[in-house]
Amino acid sequence: MSITDKLLSLYRIDQQIQGLTSRVNAARRYYETQQRQLTDLESRRNAAHTQARQIAATAANLETDVKGLDARIEELRKRMNEAQSAKEYKAVLTELNTVKADRERIETEAIESLGKVDSMNVQVAEIEAEIEQRRKVHDVAAQQLEKEQGEIASRLEELKTRRVEAARAVPAEAIAEFELLARRNDGEAMAEIVEEDRRRQEYCCGACNMTVPVELVSVLLSRAAMANCPSCRRILYLPEELRDDFDRRLAGRS
Ligand SMILES: [Zn+2]
Known part of the structure; x- marks a missing residue:
């Protein structure tokens, strides 16, 4: 086996690992x-809840003020x-x-504030309902992610072991x-x-898609050395069919 062949084995394993993890990554996203x-x-x-409480406190203060003014009116x-005199009366x-x-x-203001509290509370209830819906979707998504992770775990472990073995067969350089x-290149170290x-x-x-000189094709055919694409530098390999x-053509010629 040439170095290119060994690298190709490694590359195929990497592609399988990528395929497996991309599904989990989609579930995670x-x-x-x-x-x-x-x-x-x-x-x-x-935020809406806090605001409702603040407005309610304001309304309560205003109502206290109204009570104070009621007492004052009574007194007057x-x-x-x-x-004792018309002047004093006036x-x-x-x-x-x-x-x-x-x-x-002040009473008008208090009534307005209470109205605002009511509409804020309606808003809180609406968001609360949205949260409940969203939480259901969230929980399903969490289960799905866990399931996907569980499904690929053993296969991924196996591929990683195979990758270590495949990598061991290739020179460090x-x-x-x-x-x-x-x-x-986003995992794409090789190109056919x-x-x-x-x-x-x-x-x-x-x-x-850039041109590869026929000399490089010959190098790969003879399994003499590795060859890189002159443009993108990816490690080139000959697909099995090619x-x-x-081989058939050479056999036909001899
Ligand atoms: Zn290229």
């Missing part, structure tokens, strides 16, 4: 989205009845009217290059050679 939305709803609910009425009446106007204004290219035109001996890289094809 979905779960995390649900979790974020739930947290958002909860903080909106808490008594003083009016006991007034002075108390003026004050009474001012206090009454204040009372009116080639592994280092492979890992570097994998990091650079594609035959564009047999008669004209035109070949290209299956990943970047190699068989070449």
